[in-house]
Amino acid sequence: MSDIEERAISTIKLLSVDQVAKANSGHPGAPLGLATVAHAIWKQMRFNPKNPDWINRDRFVLSNGHAVALLYSLLHLFGYPLTIDDLKNFRQLGSKTPGHPEAETPGIEVTTGPLGQGISNAVGLAIAQKQFAARYNKPDFTLSDNYTYVILGDGCLQEGVASEACSLAGHLQLNNLIAFYDDNHITIDGNTNVSFTEDVNKRFEAYGWEVQWIKDGNNDLNAINKALEQAKKSNKPTLIRLTTIIGYGSLQQGSHSVHGSPLKADDIKQLKEKLGFNPEENFVVPQEVYDYYNKETIQPGQKLEEEWNALFKSYSEKYPEQAKEITRRLSGELPSGWEEKLPSYTKDDKALATRKLSEMLLDSIFDYIPELIGGSADLTGSNLTRSKEATDFQPDDAPAEGNYAGRYIRYGVREHGMGAIMNGISAFGANYKAYGGTFLNFVSYAAGAVRLSALSGHPVVWVATHDSIGLGEDGPTHQPIETLAHFRATPNLKVWRPADGNEVSAAYKVALGSKHTPSIIALSRQNLPQLEGSSVAKAEKGGYVVKEAADAQVILVATGSEVSLAIEGAEALAAKGVSARVVSLPDQHTFDQQSKEYRLSVLPDGIPIVSIEVLTTTGWAKYSHEQFGIDRFGASGKASDVYKFFEFTADGVADRALKTIEFYKGSKIVSPLNKAFYSVV
Amino acid sequence: MSDIEERAISTIKLLSVDQVAKANSGHPGAPLGLATVAHAIWKQMRFNPKNPDWINRDRFVLSNGHAVALLYSLLHLFGYPLTIDDLKNFRQLGSKTPGHPEAETPGIEVTTGPLGQGISNAVGLAIAQKQFAARYNKPDFTLSDNYTYVILGDGCLQEGVASEACSLAGHLQLNNLIAFYDDNHITIDGNTNVSFTEDVNKRFEAYGWEVQWIKDGNNDLNAINKALEQAKKSNKPTLIRLTTIIGYGSLQQGSHSVHGSPLKADDIKQLKEKLGFNPEENFVVPQEVYDYYNKETIQPGQKLEEEWNALFKSYSEKYPEQAKEITRRLSGELPSGWEEKLPSYTKDDKALATRKLSEMLLDSIFDYIPELIGGSADLTGSNLTRSKEATDFQPDDAPAEGNYAGRYIRYGVREHGMGAIMNGISAFGANYKAYGGTFLNFVSYAAGAVRLSALSGHPVVWVATHDSIGLGEDGPTHQPIETLAHFRATPNLKVWRPADGNEVSAAYKVALGSKHTPSIIALSRQNLPQLEGSSVAKAEKGGYVVKEAADAQVILVATGSEVSLAIEGAEALAAKGVSARVVSLPDQHTFDQQSKEYRLSVLPDGIPIVSIEVLTTTGWAKYSHEQFGIDRFGASGKASDVYKFFEFTADGVADRALKTIEFYKGSKIVSPLNKAFYSVV
Numbered sequence A, B: 001m002s003d004i005e006e007r008a009i010s011t012i013k014l015l016s017v018d019q020v021a022k023a024n025s026g027h028p029g030a031p032l033g034l035a036t037v038a039h040a041i042w043k044q045m046r047f048n049p050k051n052p053d054w055i056n057r058d059r060f061v062l063s064n065g066h067a068v069a070l071l072y073s074l075l076h077l078f079g080y081p082l083t084i085d086d087l088k089n090f091r092q093l094g095s096k097t098p099g100h101p102e103a104e105t106p107g108i109e110v111t112t113g114p115l116g117q118g119i120s121n122a123v124g125l126a127i128a129q130k131q132f133a134a135r136y137n138k139p140d141f142t143l144s145d146n147y148t149y150v151i152l153g154d155g156c157l158q159e160g161v162a163s164e165a166c167s168l169a170g171h172l173q174l175n176n177l178i179a180f181y182d183d184n185h186i187t188i189d190g191n192t193n194v195s196f197t198e199d200v201n202k203r204f205e206a207y208g209w210e211v212q213w214i215k216d217g218n219n220d221l222n223a224i225n226k227a228l229e230q231a232k233k234s235n236k237p238t239l240i241r242l243t244t245i246i247g248y249g250s251l252q253q254g255s256h257s258v259h260g261s262p263l264k265a266d267d268i269k270q271l272k273e274k275l276g277f278n279p280e281e282n283f284v285v286p287q288e289v290y291d292y293y294n295k296e297t298i299q300p301g302q303k304l305e306e307e308w309n310a311l312f313k314s315y316s317e318k319y320p321e322q323a324k325e326i327t328r329r330l331s332g333e334l335p336s337g338w339e340e341k342l343p344s345y346t347k348d349d350k351a352l353a354t355r356k357l358s359e360m361l362l363d364s365i366f367d368y369i370p371e372l373i374g375g376s377a378d379l380t381g382s383n384l385t386r387s388k389e390a391t392d393f394q395p396d397d398a399p400a401e402g403n404y405a406g407r408y409i410r411y412g413v414r415e416h417g418m419g420a421i422m423n424g425i426s427a428f429g430a431n432y433k434a435y436g437g438t439f440l441n442f443v444s445y446a447a448g449a450v451r452l453s454a455l456s457g458h459p460v461v462w463v464a465t466h467d468s469i470g471l472g473e474d475g476p477t478h479q480p481i482e483t484l485a486h487f488r489a490t491p492n493l494k495v496w497r498p499a500d501g502n503e504v505s506a507a508y509k510v511a512l513g514s515k516h517t518p519s520i521i522a523l524s525r526q527n528l529p530q531l532e533g534s535s536v537a538k539a540e541k542g543g544y545v546v547k548e549a550a551d552a553q554v555i556l557v558a559t560g561s562e563v564s565l566a567i568e569g570a571e572a573l574a575a576k577g578v579s580a581r582v583v584s585l586p587d588q589h590t591f592d593q594q595s596k597e598y599r600l601s602v603l604p605d606g607i608p609i610v611s612i613e614v615l616t617t618t619g620w621a622k623y624s625h626e627q628f629g630i631d632r633f634g635a636s637g638k639a640s641d642v643y644k645f646f647e648f649t650a651d652g653v654a655d656r657a658l659k660t661i662e663f664y665k666g667s668k669i670v671s672p673l674n675k676a677f678y679s680v681v
């Protein structure tokens, strides 16, 4: 190791330690153990800190996100807009340096911290690169050949989501993925031997990865450099196991006490002395370290981007159509006119399951939107997520048909992995719109990833079929009850439950048009009629009057399969001389974004409102005075029998409506949209 | 294979096929592929169908629960109370034979269907057996030595939850666990080679399992029997990979079309002919098959239980204390007087984090309740879940300290696996009360298992610390927002958020006393004062008036850390001459079970109610007219700064209260507990 490299590595260590010490909060152990490998990775990475969005940059993912101080040190030293003052504000409210990596920070590819997500996102980043390259590279033009580098810890390897994603990465032969496993034998519980004694190398070999092992990860820079070279030659993803000592150089090194608590002042002093720094100074960066990274990495990175731009210019001359498509995608705009491809329906069109309508929609847009990249966690034939136009995404020599230009991913029965991989595909850029199918009830398996889609603003789409007791015989293990309430309560997440074909089109129109909001589209197994009162334009407001009634005495607000039921209920009421408006509210999140005037025109003061949905009533009081739902688990039986059992029939609806009218008779009725105060946002 | 065994296996196949055909719904493929191994396993299993609760019975778990028709056939043939008429009612509403296995059916150990759960439950069943044996067996008395058998499919192996549980099973050397992997190369997506080409054998060897492989799983009964013998001699858990042909014998065998759709009438006929049955008859069981299983399995099983009862009788003489404890546990009662061990507090006791109060509580009850078996998904030092009295649950020759009599499980960073394992421990019986710790936000990783705890009625307890923005610097990736709404919307699930020490005691009192309802106890990272108005007796009602006020103009209803804040808010209001009652509502589920009279005494008509909780407002309209919460993601910073940022201060509370009073001035105010109608339950 050269002197300057040693100096640089020491600077990374001390900047990280100083951040944690100043904040008196954070994780100093991992940065000390990982500074050497981080230096090695970043030094040779291709990126331009002046343009963090350059599409052919190498990506870096810190899957053990609690080591974020390390990442902030790197971003600062490698020229990203993060100042020493920002580092001094580590973990303070409103700073650019929050407690875990957040994707909005320039140079941070994905939000990490919840363990297992980062490495799984990285699989998505690698998939997107392969697909992008397969679609656009030409024999004489390599537009895309970047790598995705990952550091992950023991915790990430224990999480099931990572197991799912890494097994798929092996199957897909993602040799653009290079992961370093920080084998430091420590988690918060102490020595990993209390729970984690599996042979990680062998497990990853079983997945189809190349595995290397560096025994002195704290010091053996030469071995790390060689491992990187070798990994780039592999035809598989590579895991480089790096045995390190957590908190290396601290008096507490090798113990779990150095994992999540700041080092003591004395300890920091001895460490600085040991590393040849002034023990009385903090946040010091020797000028030669700045100069070194500038010369070794930043300048070459800028040059690489310039060369890429020149390459793209000549590509544009030779392949104008492709270049135009790339340019459009990089601008974040979908192909113009794509909305016109969305089907629309009239009441005379035949009754179909919304999952089937979703399939028909995908068939009509799949070829028109090249950034659409679908898939399913098995269940393709049930979710109906595979367009007739689709080719599977598979390596060329896979046992199954497909190629890397394919846009349909066979995720296997791996819902959580699929969610995290979709986040990674979205994070790659190039306007990728990832969608993935499973049964609605099993989106919950992926709750950890769905939450991060919403938090990071990845506009991925879940095609969530079999959305209620309407799935029938599979019974309560498969029938969602709490599911929509859960996801509706998640900030920045759209949860569509379309009632017919027009509403399916509206759901996809808004979902695919979203730049920073993910969506779950809940779809029926059973056939539903095409509604007379629906249209794409109305439904894309999130809620609208689907059946008007003069002098309405009650409003029935419903979603999905219950909208046509509510209309039947209104007809039953009409037969008794009672006038009922029916409102379809396919997505609360979208409805909430409409003007208050519009919302109050749909759900006004003065009329009692009953919500109707064959799921939990939780959450519906935001839009209704009374709630008709199912606050218990479902039942196995024919769908029609199960609906009857829970009294979801025209008469059952009418009965609740009449009780509601009676209950509110003579009261001043305020719309639930009118509140005494509103949330801080 | 003897003629009678062949006949028996054919009977299993045809009973299964007939069920699916009659229901015109279900999965015939797996039962046809698995009838031989199912016969082999069940024939040698030790159980008494007349007493499905015998504690030393062998357990069987069908992890690929969609093959449930197979299980119903077995239950019928092996003497459990499931008649041919029950089989004819397969998948009909109200039948004893729903679409997936449900644990309430005698002979079904755990509810399965959601993939990956069954094998993970089985790990829990095996852990419980080891712990039970280590505590009670004596050199001269083997009270517990049962095995847990599992059949699982490709889907289970792809799910992360199974990876987590199986890695831990290897670490724990659970040689009482014998799993058959149905390697049929088929999932719903078709050939498994589209997504699942990993080397499963090698992966399980890496986990520390013994792996065997039977190449002709459809026919090689001899190999299956030998494999079972060998597995029982292993000092590790065993995976027996069984290569089979799905739908074996059907004209569609080996294809995914036979996975999830009934066989056609012609196909069934040819199959019956091929197997020597009358093609015109359905649901046929030859008397010699009944007789055979009766002689080979049922009679010996009854005898084994009788011998065990005799053994236990002489054990009781030699070890009366232990026998008394076992008898008590088998009756499902906790040790008398255990509630008196729960700490109580007065307002002069010091402010502490509820996670710390939880630790103190565990310290005081852990030794008194031998069926309490704790653990944590890493984070022990943060969750404070390990009683000082605890020994780790570890195999004798593990690298870490502990033994099988230990009652603290180091789950590793495996939340979903922990949840599913806890369900298995609970399903073992012997009154096991499993609790597991993680951060509240990461209970969501285990949503799939939590849902099954609730559906199956396993009274497990989640110790869910760091329950809000009050965790501070770790930021939005760790701060729950939607989490409690999600779990409160789940049927049969208690979600406690205690405000102080007395409420922590109430939460554990109700949670551990529950026989069929799981609980999540959400606990603060930060210190909270001991409340003057709290008591265990009040809090165990789920909700109560913690601070009364004469002629209250407003009611503030809060949970956890916001109860003391609401009290401060009430004091700020009092200073302005406004009278406010404060209600603490630590568990909605428990509160809902109180009489309506009591509930209305807490939240009466006539006074506007504001809820106060630093989480989503979703769900709170059930108990309040107005909601003060956080309907966005949190922020990284010092906890006190973050609270201020979201206006959760005494003044912020008072402000919302005043706006609420103003808004409702002059209106008739109906308690949200009074509804026009109530849910069907």
Ligand SMILES: [Ca+2]
Binding pocket: A153, A154, A155, A182, A183, A184, A185, A186, A187
């Ligand atoms: Ca570690």
Ligand SMILES: [Ca+2]
Binding pocket: B153, B154, B155, B182, B183, B184, B185, B186, B187
């Ligand atoms: Ca299979």
